[in-house]
Amino acid sequence: xxxxxxxxxxxxxxxxxxxxxxxxxxxxxxxxxxxxxxxxxxxxxxxxxxxxxxxxxxxxxxxxxxxxxxxxxxxxxxxxxxxxxxxxxxxxxxxxxxxxxxxxxxxxxxxxxxxxxxxxxxxxxxxxxxxxxxxxxxxxxxxxxxxxxxxxxxxxxxxxxxxxxxxxxxxxxxxxxxxxxxxxxxxxxxxxxxxxxxxxxxxxxxxxxxxxxxxxxxxxxxxxxxxxxxxxxxxxxxxxxxxxxxxxx
Amino acid sequence: xxxxxxxxxxxxxxxxxxxxxxxxxxxxxxxxxxxxxxxxxxxxxxxxxxxxxxxxxxxxxxxxxxxxxxxxxxxxxxxxxxxxxxxxxxxxxxxxxxxxxxxxxxxxxxxxxxxxxxxxxxxxxxxxxxxxxxxxxxxxxxxxxxxxxxxxxxxxxxxxxxxxxxxxxxxxxxxxxxxxxxxxxxxxxxxxxxxxxxxxxxxxxxxxxxxxxxxxxxxxxxxxxxxxxxxxxxxxxxxxxxxxxxxxxxxxxxxxxxxxxxxxxxxxxxxxxxxxxxxxxxxxxxxxxxxxxxxxxxxxxxxxxxxxxxxxxxxxxxxxxxxxxxxxxxxxxxxxxxxxxxxxxxxxxxxxxxxxxxxxxxxxxxxxxxxxxxxxx
Numbered sequence: 001x002x003x004x005x006x007x008x009x010x011x012x013x014x015x016x017x018x019x020x021x022x023x024x025x026x027x028x029x030x031x032x033x034x035x036x037x038x039x040x041x042x043x044x045x046x047x048x049x050x051x052x053x054x055x056x057x058x059x060x061x062x063x064x065x066x067x068x069x070x071x072x073x074x075x076x077x078x079x080x081x082x083x084x085x086x087x088x089x090x091x092x093x094x095x096x097x098x099x100x101x102x103x104x105x106x107x108x109x110x111x112x113x114x115x116x117x118x119x120x121x122x123x124x125x126x127x128x129x130x131x132x133x134x135x136x137x138x139x140x141x142x143x144x145x146x147x148x149x150x151x152x153x154x155x156x157x158x159x160x161x162x163x164x165x166x167x168x169x170x171x172x173x174x175x176x177x178x179x180x181x182x183x184x185x186x187x188x189x190x191x192x193x194x195x196x197x198x199x200x201x202x203x204x205x206x207x208x209x210x211x212x213x214x215x216x217x218x219x220x221x222x223x224x225x226x227x228x229x230x231x232x233x234x235x236x237x238x239x240x241x242x243x244x245x246x247x248x249x
Numbered sequence: 250x251x252x253x254x255x256x257x258x259x260x261x262x263x264x265x266x267x268x269x270x271x272x273x274x275x276x277x278x279x280x281x282x283x284x285x286x287x288x289x290x291x292x293x294x295x296x297x298x299x300x301x302x303x304x305x306x307x308x309x310x311x312x313x314x315x316x317x318x319x320x321x322x323x324x325x326x327x328x329x330x331x332x333x334x335x336x337x338x339x340x341x342x343x344x345x346x347x348x349x350x351x352x353x354x355x356x357x358x359x360x361x362x363x364x365x366x367x368x369x370x371x372x373x374x375x376x377x378x379x380x381x382x383x384x385x386x387x388x389x390x391x392x393x394x395x396x397x398x399x400x401x402x403x404x405x406x407x408x409x410x411x412x413x414x415x416x417x418x419x420x421x422x423x424x425x426x427x428x429x430x431x432x433x434x435x436x437x438x439x440x441x442x443x444x445x446x447x448x449x450x451x452x453x454x455x456x457x458x459x460x461x462x463x464x465x466x467x468x469x470x471x472x473x474x475x476x477x478x479x480x481x482x483x484x485x486x487x488x489x490x491x492x493x494x495x496x497x498x499x500x501x502x503x504x505x506x507x508x509x510x511x512x513x514x515x516x517x518x519x520x521x522x523x524x525x526x527x528x529x530x531x532x533x534x535x536x537x538x539x540x541x542x543x544x545x546x547x548x549x550x551x552x553x554x555x556x557x558x559x560x561x562x563x564x565x566x567x568x569x570x571x572x573x574x575x576x577x578x579x580x581x582x583x584x585x586x587x588x589x590x591x592x593x594x595x596x597x598x599x600x601x602x603x604x605x606x607x608x609x610x611x612x613x614x615x616x617x618x619x620x621x622x623x624x625x626x
Binding site for chain 1: 576577579580582590597
C-alpha cells in the first residue's frame with residue numbers, strides 16, 4: 001500500500017530525511033520509533049503533504065500513485081489520514097461543523113453522496129460514544145479548551161469517521177496519562193482492518209504495549225537504522241536508542 | 250426655498266465658521282494620518298454637489314419622525330439637540346452647515362419600539378440625523394448605506410437618556426467609487442446603553458468616526474465591527490470614547506480582513522476623566538492580511554486621568570495561520586474552502602455580538618459576498 005524508497009526531504013534547505021526506505025502492506029501496523037530530531041514528524045508531514053517539506057530525492061508511492069503530486073486534501077480524499085501530534089485549536093469553528101465539512105468534502109471529492117446535518121450527527125454520535133467524547137465537546141470550538149487527552153481522542157474519532165486506508169499516528173501518546181492512552185489505543189485497535197495500513201510514530205515504547213505493531217523500524221539521523229518485530233521495542237526500552245543506532249552504524 | 254429660520258441659521262453659520270477654521274482633514278493631522286480626505290477630494294471630480302436622500306420604511310407607533318428639510322416647524326426636542334455635538338470636528342461641522350436633508354427620530358419616555366427601524370442613506374453631499382431616546386426608551390436601528398459614486402458626508406447625533414437602550418447596526422456595502430465620511434456623536438446617560446455593530450464594506454475612501462461620551466454612572470457601550478475588504482478599498486473606523494463619569498463601561502471588538510491592495514484602519518482612543526473611578530474599558534482590534542500589498546493600521550490609545558480604573562487593550566495584525574490551514578486541508582477540505590472557513594472563524598467572535606438572528610444572518614451574507622474580493626490577489 002505504501003512504498004517509500006530512498007526518501008530525502010529538506011526543510012528550509014536543511015536535509016532531515018536522508019534516504020529512508022520503508023514499505024507497509026494493507027492490514028499491517030508498523031511502528032516508527034526514534035529519538036527527538038530523528039525525522040519522525042518530518043516523515044509524517046511529508047506523507048500528509050505539508051508545504052515546505054521538499055522531496056529532493058527518492059519517492060513515495062501510495063497504491064501505486066506518486067503521493068508527492070497530490071495536495072493534502074486530495075491525499076485525504078484518497079484515504080491518507082494523519083493524526084497529528086499537536087491538533088490545532090480553531091476558535092470560531094465548532095467541532096461538529098468541522099467534522100461535517102471535512103466528511104462531506106471527502107465524499108464530494110470521491111463523487112459520493114454528501115450527508116445532511118442529521119445523518120452526520122447520527123454517524124458522529126455513534127462513533128463518539130466509544131471514545132468517550134461528549135455531546136458538549138462536539139458543540140465546542142474545535143480543540144479549544146480541550147485537554148491533551150480530549151484532543152487526541154478527537155483525532156481518533158476523525159480516523160473512525162473518515163475510514164482511511166493509510167493512517168499515520170504521530171506521537172499520539174504524547175501528553176497522555178495511562179488511562180487516556182488506553183482509550184486512544186482501544187480506539188485505534190478497533191480500527192485495525194485487513195484493508196487498512198497504519199504507521200504509528202512514537203518516541204516511547206509504552207504505546208506499543210497497547211497498540212502492538214507487526215513491525216518496528218528505528219529512525220535515527222533521517223534513516224532507518226534498525227528493524228524488527230514487536231520485541232525490538234523492549235530492547236530499545238532496555239538499552240536506549242544510542243545502543244541500537246550505534247550498533248547499526 | 251430657504252426661508253429664514255433663525256435657530257438653524259445661527260447654528261449653520263457657527264458650524265460654517267468652525268469648518269473654515271478647522272479646514273478639510275488631511276494626513277498631516279494625526280487623527281487623519283491614514284485617511285487623507287483632502288487629497289482624495291482634490292483628486293475626485295465632483296461637478297454636482299447632490300443631496301443625501303434618506304428613507305425609513307416604516308415608523309412603529311409611538312415613535313416621532315421629523316424631516317429636517319423643514320426646520321421652521323422643528324419641535325423643541327429637535328431644537329434642543331440638533332448640532333450640539335457638531336462643532337468639535339471639521340466634518341460634522343461641515344454637514345451641519347451644509348446639509349439641507351436629514352431626519353430626526355424621537356422615542357418618547359418609557360417607549361419601546363416594537364419593530365426594528367430601518368434607515369437607508371443614498372445620494373451624495375451632506376446629510377444630518379438626530380436620534381433621541383428619552384428616559385427608559387429602547388430602539389433597534391439598522392442603518393444601511395447604498396454604494397454610489399461621489400462624496401457624501403453624514404453627521405449623526407444620538408442622545409440616549411437615563412435607562413434607555415439603543416442597538417445600532419450600521420452596514421455599508423463596498424463602494425469603490427465613493428468617498429464616504431460619517432460622524433456619529435453619542436451621549437449616554439445614567440444606566441443607559443449603546444450597542445453598535447459596524448459593518449464596513451469600504452470605499453475609495455471611507456471614514457466612520459464615532460465619538461461617545463459616557464456621561465453618568467452606569468452608562469455603558471459595547472461596540473463591535475467587521476470589515477472585509479479587497480481590491481483598492483479603504484475603510485477607517487475611528488472611535489473616541491470619553492468616560493466622563495465614575496462606573497462607566499465600554500468594550501470594543503473589531504475584526505478586519507484586508508486582501509488585494511486594500512487598506513484597513515482602526516483607531517480607538519479611550520479617555521478616562523479625572524474622578525471617573527471604577528470605570529472599565531476594553532478594546533481589541535485584530536486584522537487579517539490576505540495580500541502582500543494589503544495594509545492594516547491599528548492604533549489603540551489610552552488617556553487615563555483617574556486612579557482606580559480597569560483598562561485593557563490589544564491589537565494584532567496577522568495572516569492566516571499556516572498550521573490551521575494545513576490541518577483543515579489534511580482532513581480533506583480544499584484550500585479555498587479552508588481559507589474561507591478560517592476567515593469566517595476569525596470574524597465569528599465579532600459577528601456573534603449581534604443578538605438578533607435575522608440581522609446576524611444578514612451580516613454574514615454581506616461578509617460572504619465580500620469574501621471573494623478579499624481573497625482575490
